[in-house]
Amino acid sequence: MPRQFFVGGNFKMNPISRDQKQTIIGVLNSADLDTATEIVVAPPSLYLIPLRDTVRTELQVSAQNCYYKDSGAFTGEISPAQLVDAKIPYVILGHSERRSIFNETSELVAQKTKAALNATLKVILCVGETLQERELGQTAAVVEKQLQAVVNVLQESDWSGVVIAYEPVWAIGTGKVATSAQAQEAHADIRQFLSKAVSPAVSENTRIIYGGSVTAANCKELSTQSDVDGFLVGGASLKPEFVDIINAKRN
Numbered sequence: 001m002p003r004q005f006f007v008g009g010n011f012k013m014n015p016i017s018r019d020q021k022q023t024i025i026g027v028l029n030s031a032d033l034d035t036a037t038e039i040v041v042a043p044p045s046l047y048l049i050p051l052r053d054t055v056r057t058e059l060q061v062s063a064q065n066c067y068y069k070d071s072g073a074f075t076g077e078i079s080p081a082q083l084v085d086a087k088i089p090y091v092i093l094g095h096s097e098r099r100s101i102f103n104e105t106s107e108l109v110a111q112k113t114k115a116a117l118n119a120t121l122k123v124i125l126c127v128g129e130t131l132q133e134r135e136l137g138q139t140a141a142v143v144e145k146q147l148q149a150v151v152n153v154l155q156e157s158d159w160s161g162v163v164i165a166y167e168p169v170w171a172i173g174t175g176k177v178a179t180s181a182q183a184q185e186a187h188a189d190i191r192q193f194l195s196k197a198v199s200p201a202v203s204e205n206t207r208i209i210y211g212g213s214v215t216a217a218n219c220k221e222l223s224t225q226s227d228v229d230g231f232l233v234g235g236a237s238l239k240p241e242f243v244d245i246i247n248a249k250r251n
């Protein structure tokens with residue numbers, strides 16, 4: 001079975017007002033969207049439930065983070081069980097902003113991934129190297145180390161609930177998009193790693209999406225690469241051009 005193209009919008013800590021959120025959702029609700037693509041939007045947690053209730057049925061909603069415990073004294077956190085109860089199907093885990101600003105280790109990301117999958121959430125698992133690591137030729141090694149922590153705690157069957165987002169840190173929010181050749185090479189390395197570390201079937205079936213300065217102008221070319229199965233979009237997901245990115249595969 002071919003891998004279904006996947007486009008996610010990571011709103012991060014935006015928009016700043018409910019009015020702006022309504023404008024973004026209004027654009028998506030009235031747009032002509034490629035229904036062959038799986039579409040997910042990840043607003044700040046405050047907006048998860050209102051957005052779930054107002055967005056058209058073709059769009060799914062994702063949290064941007066969760067903890068690994070079900071409940072308890074963990075001020076500021078949301079649990080996988082709470083997201084499932086609120087009928088939120090996806091969660092983004094391991095985003096580079098969480099790794100670098102909030103000091104999340106690959107082991108913590110792995111623990112959260114396992115807990116989210118156990119709770120029946122689907123996970124958009126982010127990995128990626130810094131500019132320095134790329135310049136030192138360490139891209140594949142860094143990404144494999146981030147993934148190995150997750151491989152260590154998942155069972156083969158868990159991977160059906162995972163979408164991997166390759167997001168080179170140097171491309172996030174910088175306007176410096178990876179070339180389609182750079183993205184393809186990194187995605188192919190990830191696929192090869194999954195084949196060895198998990199199984200050929202998981203390698204073949206797992207979607208690997210690209211994130212980092214994706215725009216309406218660069219998405220078509222990136223989408224032609226055989227191992228690029230979609231996008232995780234930050235800044236451009238807040239703009240009307242997100243519609244063109246969702247429709248990247250449509251001729």
Ligand code: 13P
Pocket residue numbers: 010095167171172173174175211212213214232233234235236
């Ligand atoms: P930008 O699209 O703003 O570069 O952000 C990418 C990203 O971090 C998506 O998770």
